[in-house]
Amino acid sequence: MWKHIAANFLTIAIVLLMAVAGVVAWGQRQxxxxxxxxxxxxxxxxxxxxxxxxxxxxxxxxxxxxxxxxxxxxxxxxxxxxxxxxxxxxxxxxxxxxxxxxxxxxxxxxCGTEVNLRIGVAETNVVVSDLDPATGQLAELAKFDPAKGPVPDDFAALVGEPDVRLRVTVVEGVTSWQVIDALSRVDFLSGEIKDIPAEGTLAPQQYEVERGAVRADLVARMSAAQEKTLAELWEKRADGLPYASPEEALIMASIVEKETGVPGERALVASVFLNRLAQGMKLQTDPTVIYGITKGQGVLGRGLRQSELRGRTPYNTYVIDGLPPTPIANPGADSIAAALNPEKTDYLFFVADGSGGHAFAKTLAEHNDNVARWRAIEAEQGAGN
Incomplete structure (x- = not known):
């Protein structure tokens, strides 16, 4: 009898264990x-x-x-x-x-709310956005210039929320002065930056930061990122380039960055300037002249005067031979890549074509025709205003 009871108990225990195991397995699958x-x-x-x-x-x-x-x-x-x-x-x-x-x-x-200090060439803004999880798109809630305001009344409290993401975005083509000036104007960062980093040495990209992040540490991250990008692309550079150092390539990349915002044109623009160097021509590029005037501290806000185009400064490439002494902005990785792996062309000139891009030419005669077309487009646009 006891054997029968024990057998039944063992059977029930086994069944219960199997049931428990089944429940555990089901729960694990869930x-x-x-x-x-x-x-x-x-x-x-x-x-x-x-x-x-x-x-x-x-x-x-x-x-x-x-x-x-x-x-x-x-x-x-x-x-x-x-x-x-x-x-x-x-x-x-x-x-x-x-x-x-x-x-x-x-x-x-x-997800949720994002505060992004966007440092741009023409303007800098703090943009408050909220992510729509269904579309993955950011919807702008507020935007203001930290140098001018007005700052929203609830901004300080918003930045203090633990789930709000804080970011700093450095746009391609901004100067080091613009970056440091913008960083100094937001209260969610801390510490002072005594010196402006060398031009061209800050990587334009997006950086996630924490409240109270030290400004100097953030700038060090930017410098390390640019150094890494330049070193990696330098190792992959084309043969026969005239650069004596990665720093000279960075100078060329900054010129390319300022001359075109069209991604597909960067390697073509680089080829024009390298072709000019190869033929002993002056680079003759307006952005370098402008940098010689502004020193990178903001935008010029007007056209260049003839006296400025003729004036001798280290950055006036209408007057000096070769490259200017330093970069004129912080170029992005694509412009650095273009300077180190340019297209192989015979182009020596380019001018705006009215579509946002440029018309390229091999000869001065072709270039003059392109300039005439561009001036006609400018005249039509002026008449329509």
Whole structure:
């Protein structure tokens, strides 16, 4: 009899163990498998937020199918106490495992509100945007010039929110003075920068920063990024270029950057200037003359005068031979690549063609025809205003 009872007990235990194992296996599949979310959402974890509240928010928005499995999975993976304040973009079909990894990772918000100091050639603005999770597009909420204002009343409080992303964007072609001037005008950075970095040595790109980030440290990141880009592209340079050093290539890249904003033209523009150097011609490029006047401290805001085109400065390439002594702006990676791997052409001239690009010419006669066409376009545009 006792053997029969023991056998039945063992059978029941085995069945229960199998049932438990089945439940565990089912729960694991629920935790790591695709979730029910049909469209991307943005979920906010407030400062001091709990895993239980986070699970409730996710379930309410249809991102997870079972709160209990979500919490157990987080506990089992030792992530339940690692929740970080922020706003997190949850992709369609994201698993519970992926969601908890997103919210307990680096703590960098991937959606919600973004504050971006955009340092441009003609203007600098602080742009406040909000990410639409469905489209992945940023919708602009506010924009202001930190040098002029007015600063929105709630801006300081907004920047203090833990889930707001802070970024600094350096646009191709800005000068080092413009970068330092702009950085000094926003309160979410700290510290002073005593010296303006050498022209051309700051990488134009987007930088994510934290509140109170030290300005000098950010500038060091910019310098390191540009140094790395220049070194990598220098190793891949074409044969036969006239540069004595990477720094000379950087000077050429800055001229290319200022002469065209059309990506497909950069290597052509570089070929024109290299062809001129090869033939002993002067570069004759207006942006260098302008830099000699402004020293990179803002834009000229008017056309060049004939006296300025004739005046001798180290940057007047209508007067001096060869390259100017330093870059005239901070060129992006594409312009550096163009200076180091230019197109092989016979072009010696270019002028605006009315479409936003340029018309290139091999001879002065062809160039004069292109100039005449451009002046006719300018006249038509002037008559239409």
């Amino acid at each position: 935790y790591v498998g695709p979730g029910p979310l049909a469209e991307a959402i943005c979920v906010k974890v407030p400062k001091g937020g709990t895993l239980s509240r986070f699970a409730d928010d996710l379930a309410a928005q249809g991102a997870i199918s079972n709160r209990y499995i979500f919490r157990v999975g987080a506990d089992y993976s030792d992530r339940s106490g690692q929740l970080k304040a922020g706003s997190y973009l949850i992709a369609p079909g994201a698993s519970m495992e992926e969601i908890i990894a997103e919210a307990t990772g680096l703590g960098v918000s991937t």
